[in-house]
Amino acid sequence: MHKRCPAEAHVRHGTTLETVEAPHSPYPAHWEADVVLTDGGTAHVRPIRPEDAGLLRAFYSRLSDESIYFRFFGPRPKLSDREVEWFTNVDYTGRVALIATIGTEMVAVIRYDRIDPGEAEVAFLVEDAHQGRGVASVLLEHLAATARENGIEHFVADVLPANMKMMAVLRQAGYTAQSRFADGVVRMTLDLTPTETSAEVTAAREHRAEARSIARLLSPGSVAVIGASREPRGVGQTVLRNLLAADFTGPVYPVHREVRAVAGVRAYPSVTAIDDEVDLAVVAVPADSVIDVVKECAEKGVHGLVVVSSGFGETGAAGKARQDELASLARAYGLRVVGPNCLGIANTDPAVRLNATLAATVPGRGRVGFFSQSGALGTALLQRVAQRGMGISSFVSAGNRADVSGNDLLQYWEEDPATEVILLYLESLGNPRKFTRLARRISQSKPIVVVKSLGAPKSHSGTELGLPDSAISSLFEQSGVIRVDDLIQLFDVGQLLAHQPLPRGPRVGLVTNSDAMGHLAVDSCLGAGLEPGRPVNLGAAAGAQEYGSALAGLLGSGEVDSVVVIYMPPVPGGSDAVAAELARVAADSGKPVVATFEGYLGMHPALAPIPSYAAPEEAVRALARATAYAAWRDRPADYPPELDDLDPERARALVEAALEDPAPGDSAPGHAAPGGSASGDPGDRSGRADAPERRVELDPTDLLACYGLSVWPSEPVSSPEEAAFEAERMGWPVVLKLTGPGASRQAGTVRLGLSGPESVRHAYEEFVARFGPDAPLAVQRMAPQPAVPTVVSVVEDPAFGPVVSFGLGEVTARLLGDESFRLAPLTRQDAAELVRSVRAAPLLLGEYGYPPVAVGALEDLLVRVARLAHDLPELARLDLDQVLVGESETIVLGARAVLATPDAPRLDGGPRRLL
Numbered sequence: 001m002h003k004r005c006p007a008e009a010h011v012r013h014g015t016t017l018e019t020v021e022a023p024h025s026p027y028p029a030h031w032e033a034d035v036v037l038t039d040g041g042t043a044h045v046r047p048i049r050p051e052d053a054g055l056l057r058a059f060y061s062r063l064s065d066e067s068i069y070f071r072f073f074g075p076r077p078k079l080s081d082r083e084v085e086w087f088t089n090v091d092y093t094g095r096v097a098l099i100a101t102i103g104t105e106m107v108a109v110i111r112y113d114r115i116d117p118g119e120a121e122v123a124f125l126v127e128d129a130h131q132g133r134g135v136a137s138v139l140l141e142h143l144a145a146t147a148r149e150n151g152i153e154h155f156v157a158d159v160l161p162a163n164m165k166m167m168a169v170l171r172q173a174g175y176t177a178q179s180r181f182a183d184g185v186v187r188m189t190l191d192l193t194p195t196e197t198s199a200e201v202t203a204a205r206e207h208r209a210e211a212r213s214i215a216r217l218l219s220p221g222s223v224a225v226i227g228a229s230r231e232p233r234g235v236g237q238t239v240l241r242n243l244l245a246a247d248f249t250g251p252v253y254p255v256h257r258e259v260r261a262v263a264g265v266r267a268y269p270s271v272t273a274i275d276d277e278v279d280l281a282v283v284a285v286p287a288d289s290v291i292d293v294v295k296e297c298a299e300k301g302v303h304g305l306v307v308v309s310s311g312f313g314e315t316g317a318a319g320k321a322r323q324d325e326l327a328s329l330a331r332a333y334g335l336r337v338v339g340p341n342c343l344g345i346a347n348t349d350p351a352v353r354l355n356a357t358l359a360a361t362v363p364g365r366g367r368v369g370f371f372s373q374s375g376a377l378g379t380a381l382l383q384r385v386a387q388r389g390m391g392i393s394s395f396v397s398a399g400n401r402a403d404v405s406g407n408d409l410l411q412y413w414e415e416d417p418a419t420e421v422i423l424l425y426l427e428s429l430g431n432p433r434k435f436t437r438l439a440r441r442i443s444q445s446k447p448i449v450v451v452k453s454l455g456a457p458k459s460h461s462g463t464e465l466g467l468p469d470s471a472i473s474s475l476f477e478q479s480g481v482i483r484v485d486d487l488i489q490l491f492d493v494g495q496l497l498a499h500q501p502l503p504r505g506p507r508v509g510l511v512t513n514s515d516a517m518g519h520l521a522v523d524s525c526l527g528a529g530l531e532p533g534r535p536v537n538l539g540a541a542a543g544a545q546e547y548g549s550a551l552a553g554l555l556g557s558g559e560v561d562s563v564v565v566i567y568m569p570p571v572p573g574g575s576d577a578v579a580a581e582l583a584r585v586a587a588d589s590g591k592p593v594v595a596t597f598e599g600y601l602g603m604h605p606a607l608a609p610i611p612s613y614a615a616p617e618e619a620v621r622a623l624a625r626a627t628a629y630a631a632w633r634d635r636p637a638d639y640p641p642e643l644d645d646l647d648p649e650r651a652r653a654l655v656e657a658a659l660e661d662p663a664p665g666d667s668a669p670g671h672a673a674p675g676g677s678a679s680g681d682p683g684d685r686s687g688r689a690d691a692p693e694r695r696v697e698l699d700p701t702d703l704l705a706c707y708g709l710s711v712w713p714s715e716p717v718s719s720p721e722e723a724a725f726e727a728e729r730m731g732w733p734v735v736l737k738l739t740g741p742g743a744s745r746q747a748g749t750v751r752l753g754l755s756g757p758e759s760v761r762h763a764y765e766e767f768v769a770r771f772g773p774d775a776p777l778a779v780q781r782m783a784p785q786p787a788v789p790t791v792v793s794v795v796e797d798p799a800f801g802p803v804v805s806f807g808l809g810e811v812t813a814r815l816l817g818d819e820s821f822r823l824a825p826l827t828r829q830d831a832a833e834l835v836r837s838v839r840a841a842p843l844l845l846g847e848y849g850y851p852p853v854a855v856g857a858l859e860d861l862l863v864r865v866a867r868l869a870h871d872l873p874e875l876a877r878l879d880l881d882q883v884l885v886g887e888s889e890t891i892v893l894g895a896r897a898v899l900a901t902p903d904a905p906r907l908d909g910g911p912r913r914l915l
Helices: 004-011 049-060 065-072 081-090 134-151 164-171 196-218 237-245 287-300 317-334 379-386 405-417 432-442 469-478 489-499 515-527 542-555 575-586 617-634 648-658 701-705 720-730 757-771 809-817 827-835 855-871
Strands: 034-035 043-045 093-100 106-116 121-124 152-159 175-183 185-191 222-227 252-255 280-283 304-307 335-339 345-349 356-357 365-372 392-397 421-426 447-451 480-484 507-512 563-565 593-597 695-698 714-717 734-740 749-752 775-780 790-796 801-808 819-823 877-887 891-893 896-898
Touching: 004 049, 034 196, 034 317, 034 827, 043 317, 049 093, 049 106, 093 134, 106 134, 121 134, 134 164, 134 196, 152 164, 164 175, 196 304, 196 335, 196 345, 196 405, 222 237, 237 252, 237 356, 280 287, 287 304, 287 317, 287 701, 317 335, 365 379, 365 405, 365 489, 379 392, 379 489, 392 405, 405 421, 405 432, 421 489, 432 469, 432 775, 447 469, 447 489, 469 480, 469 801, 469 819, 469 827, 480 617, 489 617, 507 515, 507 542, 515 563, 515 617, 542 563, 542 575, 563 575, 563 617, 575 593, 593 617, 648 695, 648 701, 648 855, 648 896, 701 896, 714 720, 720 734, 720 757, 720 775, 734 757, 749 757, 757 775, 775 819, 790 855, 801 809, 801 827, 801 855, 819 827, 827 855, 855 877, 855 891
Parallel strands: 121 152, 222 252, 222 280, 280 304, 304 335, 365 392, 365 421, 421 447, 447 480, 507 563, 563 593
Antiparallel strands: 034 043, 043 093, 093 106, 106 121, 152 185, 175 185, 345 356, 345 392, 695 896, 714 775, 734 749, 734 775, 790 801, 790 877, 801 819, 877 891, 877 896
């Protein structure tokens, strides 16, 4: 479906086309993207190029007469050479065309042509065989983002009344749309300003598409094992035997170039030689043969690949290049890839019974979806799950994560009714901003438990993130993710969440037959922030009746939210009766029960579904995690507040002016990106490959004012006399301080309470003697006391986007790294948690004899700073150092900002794309 553009109107009416000029500049790299379509397949989106003339002609030749009629309002059997030249040569500003390709074929095109400074006519056309797959919708998202970058605010399109599909695409995009009928056509106008609705539409389409793509992998109708050799211990034959042993419900096809049968099953020389359809291919051939296999699978129409072969990114630069080629080629042909260098995938659904892994032991049917980035660790992890009797719904080992990642699995498990708990073992983070967005939504209904390996946080590309590991924990907490320290805790928490209801509060009842074990449980509860009751000690001889009565009493009490049962008899015997009675009493109580039952770890057959732990402290630790998660989930829904006194348009103008024409001395030396220059052309901020990055440092006072924040006035001084003059002008008492980056982090850089000219001159001379004659000094009026000094910062992290940090400004807090983090924008609840997450928060809350301060005003400041950072991706860093929090107000004593032209849009912003 497609509509015309102004230039194409000349073609229809026989007017001579203008001379076509070659593009004057390359397009930005972020205009290219791999995307997932609504049926789970993939396509590649990129701007059209002059060399695409052949693709365009072939594409046009496959169109139906109806599609051509809707596009051109009449028959047009073929395109002339001049028309092809016009359509494939664009300037990437006033005229832009994007195409979607699958394999080597172009399957859709969308374009706009500017007709006014802020308006352009849009048209699109999708090959008939690919209509209904969501190609037009995703192309419209990408073209709208491109248009906004080029200053276009509206799209218009003339549509024939019978072209219902095109009108539906335009109306369902989520933008504000208007339409009117005239001269036999419907003119539709779209306001391209992003709205809450358009963002929701984009997220919903992304969710459905990615969930569908994983469903196709985990529920195949048939599987081919490529590289299934006759070697009993060979990788391919191991996967084949595991598929057969699991009794996979569909046909299994071994593929081997030479042999006729493997493991008693007929083999085929290639996947294309298989007569029937193949949905999933497990690839176990040498790394240098994988690319050829991908091409064969694409020719066959395979939907997805599981590449267990090694020899890719884990081996170095050459392997990484081979891995990138694998992912790019597979996506170009519409395939999703798990791996390479992975253990495989499994689905315990009785209708599927898929074990396409190297692990002979796969747990039985359960409620847990399990993702492991590590292939080598996957076998041991599955064995531990099976030993605990937990069971899984599905399992994916992503290995090197060339394509499918944990984010894709989150989208799938959110919709999967068989999955109630999600367990993730992560060694790196793919798209952290997307992960936190998805996790925050999914955690409202399904718990997500993560063990993230320690060390420098890594992105999907392997580059180090700019945030410390403590910040990762803070951002997980903001999203409701339960982060644990190790694999034991991962399963400890997972088995509780999978088999027990969530606690309604922190009050814990204790039943035991040992004083020592009871005291240990009490201490563990107190250390974990729970509220233990007095242990009910039944004595060493207690049996089923005593335990059942005690548990029933606690579960029926309105003073208990959960119960820990400890059963460690001195003499073995009678344990099955006790277990059965505990399980009977706990059933349908609505309150979680955990146990330390003779040191059994996992789901004791007679005790199930009550999980048992080896020691009381492990049971309590898991219960504490579940309690904190339940409290997070029970919070009222909260959204970033609407603030009426903001002026984002003026802030945007200030930022653009600063980047285009920085004041003398504003350039931030040493901050230019590799390959860029702080002295490059400031006018080109398009993100094109040839655009140097500009970074400038500036006083953000005017910028903060646009968001309702003011900076306490200060005046730079360069002599003792000037310092005394400014102090007299401001009014006594005053402060003399050293300014510049990091000045407040040094000892002895501030002189407070100066009450006369001589004291100011003396302080000035002391600073000069200590820091040199060129030290930047300033005079500032003394702020009201008492007040608590704090520090607020924002950084634009390349992976997470804008991250707000908060901590106290005292030296001890800084040395201890007592700092908390949250993603922008902030809700009121986020701001409150940000303040209370630091260990020194009691100093703000009126504890330990300190007077309470204006925490509400501080939280409002945090919300405003976060909104500023969210609105302006160019804000590379903002430091408010220090922010004094007094009895009734906050005072920003100093502020510094660094602006930078972003290389590309934020990872989780803009149109859908695979990252």
